[in-house]
Amino acid sequence: xxxxGTLLSGFDLQVAVNPKAVALVCGSERLTYGELDVRxxxxxRYLWARGxxxxxxxxxxxxxxxxxxxxxxxxxxxxxxxxxMDPGFPAARLxxxxxxxxxxxxxxxxxxxxxxxxxxxxxxxxVDEGLSGHLSVDVHPEDAACVMFTSGxxxxxxxxxxxxxxxxRTYVGQRYLDFGPEQVYLQASPVPWDAFALxxxxxxxxxxxxxxxxxxxxxxxxxxxxxxxxxxxxxxxxASLFNVMVDEYPEIFSGVREVVTAxxxxxxxxxxxxxxxxxxxxxLNGYGPAESMGLTxxxxxxxxxxxxxxxxxxxxxDAYILxxxxxxxxDGRPGELYVSxxxxxxxxxxxxxxxxxxxxxxxxxxVGERMYRTGDLxxxxxxxxxxxxxxxxxxxxxxxxxVDPTEVEAALVSLPGVSRAxxxxxxxxxxxxxxxxxxxxxxxxxxxxxxVGEVLPxxxxxxxxxxxxxxxxxxxxxxxxxxxxxxxxxxxxxxxxGGNRLAEALRGIVAEVLGVDIGxxxxxxxxxxxxxxxxxxxxxxxxxxxxxxxxxxxxALYLEPTVEGFVKALR
Numbered sequence: 157x158x159x160x161g162t163l164l165s166g167f168d169l170q171v172a173v174n175p176k177a178v179a180l181v182c183g184s185e186r187l188t189y190g191e192l193d194v195r196x197x198x199x200x201r202y203l204w205a206r207g208x209x210x211x212x213x214x215x216x217x218x219x220x221x222x223x224x225x226x227x228x229x230x231x232x233x234x235x236x237x238x239x240x241m242d243p244g245f246p247a248a249r250l251x252x253x254x255x256x257x258x259x260x261x262x263x264x265x266x267x268x269x270x271x272x273x274x275x276x277x278x279x280x281x282x283v284d285e286g287l288s289g290h291l292s293v294d295v296h297p298e299d300a301a302c303v304m305f306t307s308g309x310x311x312x313x314x315x316x317x318x319x320x321x322x323x324x325r326t327y328v329g330q331r332y333l334d335f336g337p338e339q340v341y342l343q344a345s346p347v348p349w350d351a352f353a354l355x356x357x358x359x360x361x362x363x364x365x366x367x368x369x370x371x372x373x374x375x376x377x378x379x380x381x382x383x384x385x386x387x388x389x390x391x392x393x394x395a396s397l398f399n400v401m402v403d404e405y406p407e408i409f410s411g412v413r414e415v416v417t418a419x420x421x422x423x424x425x426x427x428x429x430x431x432x433x434x435x436x437x438x439x440l441n442g443y444g445p446a447e448s449m450g451l452t453x454x455x456x457x458x459x460x461x462x463x464x465x466x467x468x469x470x471x472x473x474d475a476y477i478l479x480x481x482x483x484x485x486x487d488g489r490p491g492e493l494y495v496s497x498x499x500x501x502x503x504x505x506x507x508x509x510x511x512x513x514x515x516x517x518x519x520x521x522x523v524g525e526r527m528y529r530t531g532d533l534x535x536x537x538x539x540x541x542x543x544x545x546x547x548x549x550x551x552x553x554x555x556x557x558x559v560d561p562t563e564v565e566a567a568l569v570s571l572p573g574v575s576r577a578x579x580x581x582x583x584x585x586x587x588x589x590x591x592x593x594x595x596x597x598x599x600x601x602x603x604x605x606x607x608v609g610e611v612l613p614x615x616x617x618x619x620x621x622x623x624x625x626x627x628x629x630x631x632x633x634x635x636x637x638x639x640x641x642x643x644x645x646x647x648x649x650x651x652x653x654g655g656n657r658l659a660e661a662l663r664g665i666v667a668e669v670l671g672v673d674i675g676x677x678x679x680x681x682x683x684x685x686x687x688x689x690x691x692x693x694x695x696x697x698x699x700x701x702x703x704x705x706x707x708x709x710x711x712a713l714y715l716e717p718t719v720e721g722f723v724k725a726l727r
Contacts, residue, residue: 160297161297161320161324161328162295162296162297162299162301162320162321162324163232163301163320163323163324163357163361164232164233164292164295164320166324166328166357166360166361167193167229167360167361168193168292170189170360170361170362170363171189171190171192171193173363174189174337174363175188175189175190175193176188176189176190177189177337177363177365178365179191179192179359179360179365179366180192180222180225180365180366180367180368181365181366181367181368181386182220182221182222182367182368182370183221183370185222187222189360189363192225192226192229193229193290194288195222195226196226196229196230196233197230197233197287197288197289197290197291198230198283198284198285198287198288199226199227199230199263199278199280199283200229200230200231200233200234200291200292201287201288201289201291202230202278202283202284202287203230203231203234203236203261203278204234204291206261206276206278207260208231208234208236208260208261209234209235209236209293210234210235210236210293210295210299211235211236211237211299211300212234212235212236212237212260212261213236213237213238213239213257213258213259213260213300213303214231214236214237214238214239214259214260214261214262214263215238215239215241215253215254215257215259215261215262215263215272215275216228216231216238216239216240216241216262216263217240217241217242217243217250217262217263217264217265217268217271217272218243218263218264218265218268218280219243219265219267219370219371219372220343220347220368220369220370220371220372221368221370222368223265223280223281224240224347224368225356225366225368226280227263227280228240228302230263231263232295232301233291233292233293234291234293235293235294235295235299236260237299237300237301237302237303237317238301238302238303239253239257239259239302239303239304239305239315240302240304240347240348240352241253241254241262241347241348242346242347242348242372242613243265243267243268243372244372244373244613244614245613246609246610246611246612246613247271248610248611249313249611249612249613250271250272251271251272251273251274251275252312253305253313253315254272254275256312256313256315256505256506257303257315257505258505258506259275260276261275261276261277261278262275262276262277262278263277263278263279263280264277264278264279264280265279265280265281266279266281295320296320297319297320297321297324298319298320298321299319299320300317300318300319300320300502301318301319301320301322301323302318302323302353303315303316303317303318303505304316304318304348304349304350304446305348306446306558307551307557307558307559307560307563307616312563312566313563314504314505314507314510315504315505315506315507316446316447316501316503316504316505317501317502317503317504317505318446318449318501318502319501319502321498322448322449322498322499322500322501323353323357323449324361325471325472325498325499326353326354326449326450326451326470326498326499327353327354327357327358327361327362328361328362329471329472330470330471331470331471332440332442332451332454332470333358333390333414333416333440334390334413334414334438335358335361335362335364336362336363336364337362337363337364338364338389339358339359339362339364339365339389339390340359340364340365340366340367340386340387340388340389340390341354341355341356341358341359341364341365341366341367341388341389341390341392342355342367342369342379342382342383342386342388342390342391342392343355343356343366343367343368343369344369344374344379344392344393345392345394346372346374346557347372349446350444350446350449350450351392351394351418351419351450353449353450354392354450354451355392358390365386367382367386367388369382373690373710373711373714374397374690374694375694375710375711376397376400376401376404376405376694376697376698376710377405377697377707377710379401379405379408380405380407380408383408383411383412384408384411387411388411388412389412389413389414390412390413390414390415390416391408391409391412391414391415391416392415392416392418392442393415393416393417393418394417394418394419394420394555395417395418395419395420395421395422395423396419396420396554396555396589396691397555397691397694398415398417398422398423398426399423399426400691400694400695400698402426402429402430403426403695403698404694404695404698404699404702405698406429406430406433409430409433409434409437410434412437413437413438414437414438414440415430415437415438415439415440416440416441416442416451416454417439417440417441417442418441418442418443418444418450418451419553420553421464421544422441422457422464424460424462424463424464427439427441427457427460427464428460431457431458431459431460438456439456439457440454440455440456440457441454441455441457441464441465441466441467442454442466443466443467443542443544444495444499445495445528445530445532445558446501446558447495447500447501447514447515447528447530448473448495448497448499448500448501448528449499449500449501450499451470452469452470452473452475452495452497452499453466453467453468453469453470453473453475453542454466454467454468454470455467455468455541463543465537465539465541465542465543465544466534466541466542466543466544467541467542468540468541468542469495469497472497472498472499473495473496473497473498473499474495474496474497474521475493475494475495475496475542476493476494476495476496476520476527477489477490477491477492477493477494477534477535477536477542478491478492478494479491479492482494482519484520485535487535487536487537487538487540488535488536488537488538489535490533490534490535490545491533491534491535492529492530492531492532492533492534492548493530493532493533493534493542493544494518494527494528494529494530495527495528495530496518496521496525496526496527496528500515500526500527500528501515501528503515513529514528514529515527515528515529516529531547531548531551532544532545532546532547532548533545533546533547533548552581552589554581554589554590554591554615555589555615555689555690555691557615557616559591559615559616561579561580561581561591562579563612563616564577564579564591564593564608564612564616564617564618565577565578565579565593567608567611567612567616568593568595568604568608570611571599571604571607571608572599573597573598573599573604574595574596574597574599574604575596575597576595576596576626576627577593577594577595577596578593578594578627578635578640579591579592579593579594579618580592580594580637580640582619582620582643590618590619590620590687590689591616591617591618591619592618592619592620592621592622592643593618593620593621593622594621594622594624594627594640595621595622595623595624596623596624596625596626596627597623601621601622601623602621602682602685604621605617605618605621605685614689614690615689615690619684619687619688619689620643620687622640622641622643622644624641628640643687644676651675651676651677651678651681652678652679652680653678653679654679654719654723655679656723658704658723658726658727659679659719659720659723661703661704662700662704662719662722662723662726663677663678663679663719665696665699665700665703666683666686666688666696666719668699669688669692669695669696669699670686670687670688670692672686672687677719678719679718679719679720679723680718680719680720681718681719682717682718683696683713683717683718684717688717693710693713693714693717694710696708696713696722697709697710697713700722700726704726706726707726708722708725708726709725712725713725
């Protein structure tokens with residue numbers, strides 16, 4: 157059964173077995189399996205009547221709420237394929253994603269309907285409640301279930317086409333988590349991620365409960381409240397967010413049974429700290445590219461002694477460490493990591509050359525089997541566990557997002573007034589890993605950063621832009637990274653200090669979080685222009701509560717991201 161199911165067959169089984177079990181929770185709202193099925197049927201009949209059927213792709217652009225899950229299930233019920241689109245993305249990028257994926261329609265919310273001009277759009281709230289009756293088109297496990305967009309070296313993201321089989325087999329017939337009807341998952345990962353599917357279908361394919369974090373931004377204070385209020389048992393966090401939660405909100409792990417840290421290299425310091433405080437928590441380090449539907453290898457962290465391995469393949473998947481000739485390398489030697497098995501995607505939408513470059517015949521398995529070249533370097537240790545060693549190319553992971561710096565560079569040089577650009581990763585002990593852009597331009601870099609934010613999502617916008625007369629080059633014409641000047645987050649001649657003790661205390665908190673001198677933080681300086689990002693914003697909120705005893709809402713920080721604004725929000 158595990159190898160032949162689909163997302164629909166798995167969900168339908170849970171509806172039949174226990175229709176009154178709670179499937180979804182969001183705020184004060186909740187839906188049982190039976191109620192969720194009825195709502196998804198209603199939208200499915202609406203889509204079906206408008207010509208959406210098997211094999212058609214439908215975009216879904218809604219905040220994280222009940223209607224989001226209703227929409228993706230409805231698309232699956234008509235035999236379609238959904239593409240989740242983050243409402244926080246710039247309108248131009250959303251429009252491009254619709255065109256690239258060839259979406260027949262977009263299911264939007266009242267707040268996002270105006271962002272898809274020239275495309276057929278349906279607002280879930282407008283669907284006639286009189287529509288009723290079960291609808292479920294027969295689909296094959298190899299039929300496409302979803303499209304996920306990943307950062308691309310061509311300057312635009314790639315749409316990754318993934319089958320029912322790849323998703324179903326990643327969550328059914330597995331032992332890396334204790335899947336079952338008694339489990340409660342928190343869905344807090346960004347909706348375009350492959351991690352989103354584990355948090356939703358890990359529950360819905362097993363009769364469990366999925367608790368949705370409202371909105372589309374990660375709010376750790378709300379995460380802490382939801383974990384406690386709903387008895388969340390299974391928590392999946394990107395490594396960066398995991399580290400922040402261990403540092404700033406360690407109490408949330410007190411009642412959780414299983415925690416997965418993934419998306420980036422696990423921090424030995426933070427993993428050890430969690431296990432010391434809560435030794436009964438099962439802590440896993442997960443690894444896997446979206447091309448293999450997320451978790452491909454896992455490692456149970458019982459104790460921490462140096463680097464944390466990424467472990468062994470989960471059921472139905474495999475991993476190889478190969479040399480340039482695709483031959484296995486001896487244990488202990490580094491090589492490139494290739495993955496194979498049930499989780500592999502079909503390939504990239506309308507990108508045959510990119511698909512052929514990354515997905516290839518597997519010489520170490522049966523005829524017709526494929527494997528995916530991850531671009532990651534790894535080795536197998538003496539215990540037979542895989543260890544992650546870094547990237548073989550320029551791609552990086554920042555705050556759990558896959559980032560190709562060439563995509564950011566392409567966006568920068570497309571702006572008027574920018575002739576050349578180089579984007580690198582800056583590592584800072586306090587501020588963490590962040591993108592820094594070096595630009596040859598006469599334009600104001602603050603203005604440039606805002607303009608690039610109109611075409612790129614937040615996670616791809618460099619934290620700092622540094623203006624240069626020319627990019628430093630090596631004798632053979634390549635970028636001389638060692639010659640790039642150090643980052644200065646604020647080069648203004650005058651920086652305005654606070655007029656009271658509260659403002660000065662907040663200036664100190666912001667400076668500490670950003671890893672800069674307080675003299676570089678003015679009360680009217682934009683936190684994000686100074687190099688702030690979503691995770692550093694979380695730290696500002698937490699440090700404000702700890703140091704000043706006041707609750708600075710994360711939403712307020714985004715609405716008026718200056719020390720003056722923080723003072724108003726606290727008062």
